[in-house]
Amino acid sequence: MQYRMVPRRVDLDFTEDKEALNAKVSKFGGDCRMEEKEKDHAIVDGTRQVDSLWFNVADQIQLKDCNCVVVSMVKDLKENTRKTYHVLIVVENDRGGRYGRVGVVKVEAQYVSRDCVAGTLR
Numbered sequence: 001m002q003y004r005m006v007p008r009r010v011d012l013d014f015t016e017d018k019e020a021l022n023a024k025v026s027k028f029g030g031d032c033r034m035e036e037k038e039k040d041h042a043i044v045d046g047t048r049q050v051d052s053l054w055f056n057v058a059d060q061i062q063l064k065d066c067n068c069v070v071v072s073m074v075k076d077l078k079e080n081t082r083k084t085y086h087v088l089i090v091v092e093n094d095r096g097g098r099y100g101r102v103g104v105v106k107v108e109a110q111y112v113s114r115d116c117v118a119g120t121l122r
Contacts, residue, residue: 005073012071021069021121025099027113028068028089043107050111053089055103065091067099068112069121083109090121098122 006012011024032050035042040052043063055061068087076082086106090099099121 002074002076005075007070007072012069015120019122023069023099023119023121024116025067025069025090025119025121026116028066028087028111029063030111030113032063032111034063043105043111045111051105051107053103053105055089056101061091061102066102067091067119068105069099069119070112073109085109085112087112088121090119092119093122 007024013022014020015022029043030045032043032045034053035044037052040054043050043053067090068085069090070085070087072086074084074086084106085108087104088101089103089105090101092099097117097119099119101121
């Protein structure tokens with residue numbers, strides 16, 4: 001059995017003007033690399049494909065430059081340690097603390113850093 005959780009309001013919420021999101025932004029990828037496939041990009045750890053990454057804009061995006069914002073988590077009740085995150089892949093704009101969405105991915109929790117910073121997502 002699985003259950004889905006969403007971030008607390010203090011971790012992901014609209015800005016006062018409702019034009020953007022205040023979000024906890026984490027580093028994404030760990031020691032993974034990205035490989036381009038036919039319609040998507042594979043996230044590869046060693047020789048194992050972890051999942052697929054779908055970009056809105058794939059031009060010149062490097063996995064090492066990507067951050068992420070967790071929008072939900074699925075936890076398997078039978079396997080207490082197994083968690084899967086649904087995340088927005090974001091990159092920092094020229095203005096510090098402001099991020100733009102470049103893609104989405106569903107990935108095992110171990111590929112999302114526990115360390116995070118406050119940011120604004122437009």
